[in-house]
Amino acid sequence: MRFAATSKLRTAAIATVVAILVVGVVAGCATEVPGHAGPGMTAVDPKGLNIGPYPSAPRDYTTDDFEKDDVFRIESRRMLGYLVLPYDVDSDIGHLVDTRLVEATSSIFDDGFVGVLPGQYLPVVEHNNLIAGVYTQRSNDSLRSIKNLAIALLRFPSDAAARTAATEFDRATDEFKPGRHPVAIDGYPDIRASSDNDKKGYVFLARGPFVLLSMITMPESDPKALGTQFKKMLDLQIPKLDSLVPTPLDDILDLPLNPDGIMRRTLPPTKETREYSRDHYVGSYDGIGQLHFERNGPDLKRTLQETGTDLVAQNQSTLYRTRDLTASFRLQNALAHLGTDDEAIDSPPGLPDVRCLKLDESEPIFSSKYLCVLVYDRYVAVLGSKGQGLGQFDPTLYQATAAQYSILAKTQ
Structure with missing residues (x-):
């Protein structure tokens, strides 16, 4: 049952975006991968990954194309934590x-x-x-x-x-x-x-x-x-x-839009791969704000606290920053938890530690039917796909996951 809804925003000001959250499970061998803070993941050469049409390197996050509504969404994302x-x-x-x-x-x-x-x-x-x-x-x-x-x-x-x-x-x-x-x-x-x-x-x-x-x-x-x-x-x-203090309109763009560079670590959209349903949500969130998007919210709330997840960013992927690599695996385990009629599916080629699943019921916010959850150091990323016609698996999800891994591996 829904409250009801729809219309068009009228007011003036400025703009921005960012997001965060958590999960874990230790898998693979104890080989240390260059760039990682510790062991626990299978060694991967990003050059050998199939990224398809997706970008494979970090991009700067700017407000150059922001309009009035984009600016107000910055304040909305902050309000979600309250x-x-x-x-x-x-x-x-x-x-x-x-x-x-x-x-x-x-x-x-x-x-x-x-x-x-x-x-x-x-x-x-x-x-x-x-x-x-x-x-x-x-x-x-x-x-x-x-x-x-x-x-x-x-x-x-x-x-x-x-x-x-x-x-x-x-x-x-x-x-x-x-x-x-x-x-x-x-x-x-x-x-x-x-x-x-x-x-x-x-x-x-x-x-x-x-x-x-x-x-x-x-x-x-x-x-x-x-x-x-x-x-x-x-x-x-x-x-x-x-406790919610409204940000003066002229100060909204002074809010942190890319805390600790987390937006550079997310998979950005391209003309060919953009999911427009995600555009309004792009930006950073605190843990409570992100929990409002999580289908397993009650369980994840505890996991986020225990893994020290302090920042979440949403772009074409959702990226969580945890306390350390061990905490990341734990968060991955929670995010990839199988519901009663969900099923595990194969990991992307060359990324054996990534966990992917097919949901029995598409998640309600972005309508994702398939999810892949990857770990890189303190970061856990979730990639989603609606699938192809008749709900069939879309292999570009594996390419997007590989691109996200590559971006994390290249971001310092």
Whole structure:
């Protein structure tokens, strides 16, 4: 179940991008590879790898082609680290439905297939000049006894604009949920919470220049259970929201866009190989921000902490920086974990330590059906592919993985 969504961003400013995360398993012989900090990987000569049309050397990451929306996405990526993980609210809600960087566009605010927030909200964000935002949704993956939690944080130009937007979101909800009544939340008497059936409820809260939107669905109509679930979410989200300091618009481009050069280590797009579905997400993230994209989020949260993963970058690949080589193998093991109906597939030619898998169900953010997870020193990279027609394996995934390995091997 989705909140609804789609529209087009209106405001002015600047631009940027970056990302990070973790996994591990020791494989191969104890041969030391030139450029590695320690043993544990099979020796590989990058010159012998088939990289196909992909670049094989690091490229500088610049903001030369940034537009206004690109600049605001920098702030959105930072905000993602302040968004509550739904499974921290309720351990039953671990199934990833969607995660988005929010802009005033019809791909976000639309009641159809592509949207995640109601189309009725689009005029609200447009005339209140939405600057940046983030959204995530998870469920218990049950059709008979659904539990669902969607949360969005939206930034507006001022406290007054946020208050106006919250009021208008509530009013716009009457268009598709008429007859709502208040839902009591213990400890939050002034919070605007409502439901029409005591099974699905809505919260709209203005806090400084931010608006918190949340939709919760419970298995049965129970106003007390619904209020309790909202309380759990607010108890976790409000402290995070209060610690979120908005970046002045003129300072957004001063935020670290390529911390420690991590974006140079990711596989960049080329005209022939670009996956445009990934463009909006390109950039760096902290561990919490990246967890919102992870299908195995509850398990990976612990692994990221234990492996010292401190930085994640997203480009045409997703790259995690861990504590050391041993931690990288551990993270690789977690990222390549097989679900009940997933299956392991062969490693790319010449890269025996890479672990690849075919997912039974494509991951929801980038629709990847096939994944390869490689380790190089402190770095773990995940490459994904939707496959060819009828879901068949696309061998260019192996070329992309080889290119990513080559880039890491050549980056100092």
